[in-house]
Amino acid sequence: MPKLPDSAKRYFWDIDVETLDVAAHPRYVIERLLEYGDFPELKWLFREFSQDEIVDVIKRTRRLSRRRASAWANYFDIRRDEVQCLNKPYPSQPAAIWPY
Secondary structure, eight states: OOOOOOOGGHHHHHSSSSOOTTTTHHHHHHHHHHHHHHHHHHHHHHHHHOOOHHHHHHHHHHHHHHHHHHHHHHTTTTGGGGGGGGGGOOOOOOOOSSOO
């Protein structure tokens, strides 16, 4: 699998992009580009990864914003209840049993 395009490197600010192995970390790359990518990066993403891989990431990740997750769910015609980012978060801790 080829390296990231130069235009996509700005979305990976927290790592050394030159050492990123796209084949070893496909979920990370897909998440970042779905969340922050623009048309050239998304074009590259759709060319390099299968639709099944991308849809699987959309369904399983919790790293997409609700806005992006909703948009991609609409784009790929995924039911909202299948997308973990769009499900309710885990409930908070219950109130203390002892009332004092």
